[in-house]
Amino acid sequence: MSADERNSPAPFVHQLLAVLAAPVDWRVTVDTIIETWIRFGGASAALLVSPLGPEQIELVYGRSVSNSPPHLSRSTIDAPFSVLLDQSALIDCIAESGLIGGVNVRVLLWTDLCTAMILQMPEKTSSEHTPEIQEGIAATCRQILSRATNRPVLVPNHSVLEAMAEYAAGAGHEINNPLGSIIGQTQLLLKQSQSVEHRQACETIGAQAWRIRDMIGNSMLFARPRIPQKQIFNLVTLLQQTLQPLTQTAALDNIAIKLASTSDEILIEADDSQLGTLLGHLVRNSIDALRSSHTHGTISVTLRDDIAGCVELSVSDDGPGISSAEIRKNLFSPFYSGRSAGRGLGFGLCLAWQIVRLHDGLLLHDSPDRGGTAFHIAFRTTLSARSIQSS
Secondary structure, eight states: OOHHHHHOHHHHHHHHHHHHHSOOBHHHHHHHHHHHHHHHSOOSEEEEEEEEETTEEEEEEEEEETTEEEEEEEEEEEOOGGGGGOHHHHHHHHHTTTSSOSSSEEEEEEGGGTEEEEEEOOSSOOTTSOHHHHHHHHHHHHHHHHHOBSOSSBOOOHHHHHHHHHHHHHHHHHHHHHHHHHHHHHHHHHHHOOOHHHHHHHHHHHHHHHHHHHHHHHHHHHHSOOOOOOEEEEHHHHHHHHHHHHHHHHHTTTOEEEEEESOSOOEEEEOHHHHHHHHHHHHHHHHHHHHHTTOOOEEEEEEEEEETTEEEEEEEEOSOOOOOHHHHHTTTOTTOOSSOTTSOOSOHHHHHHHHHHHTTOEEEEEOOTTSSEEEEEEEEOOOOHHHHHHO
């Protein structure tokens, strides 16, 4: 094959179409995105940054090569995943690698995908690489990234959850009206019926109708969450208050909950009610996992503020972990629960995702080497002196 044939875009276009048509392996997806930016986006070099875990970042780098396909390489650096929240911190973090720097650097932070793109653009941009084309490439890259399989860490599938939220919002209104009539008529029949058998039947119908209403309520909360009412508060205090009743409940099953923090006071500007709900869902998820496996284990809640500009919250347990590929695939999906039928509606983790998204944070799932499961969350904490004084 000649050099011109190797550098021809035709084979790569077929590869790109295949990736667009169906989800493919994470490594293939990332390589395709890098090459897309270099071939069609006008970038002289492209770097995709994504976490391999809470303390390790993967760098996939590609640069244009004359008369040849782009040269791709991979490396890892030790850095917290929360560096993806801050553009300046991210650039400083990878500066030592010498891969990308100088002028005409464009950074795309995709916090909902736990990913960032850093593009080295030439001083003179070709007329073929218009802002509209680059915006289209960015949208396409986001789409195929969200569907990639076998990613080292699990993150919510943003496009799927958005589509399900739209469905839940419409279906919730349609189902609620007839459901209200069923509940009302059941209560009326209960008052009128003298037969024990009829009353038991009405109570069963009513109980299941209320269960459906709870499900619809959760689906509406997931689909149309309220806008965060942000205020400055001490996150350590909130965690202590939220964990107190959960600790008592878990102790009944010989499950211990431990809280560790790098500081006694960590100020954050957020919706305290929503963050309390977020922590509650994650801790109850661990309690249910330990309880269902009949394991007397420990749940560790860790809060750290020793990273500039952000705070990290981790909830981990030493339970059985997540080994099933089916559960991993649907981990953040509403209506899906890894527990037996009737023991949960599967809304906890997708509601957690919504809360993190509304606060422009990061959320990922990790399987620690020691076993069990862990969820890691990061929020920005940059506060002005004036806002702290006013609080």
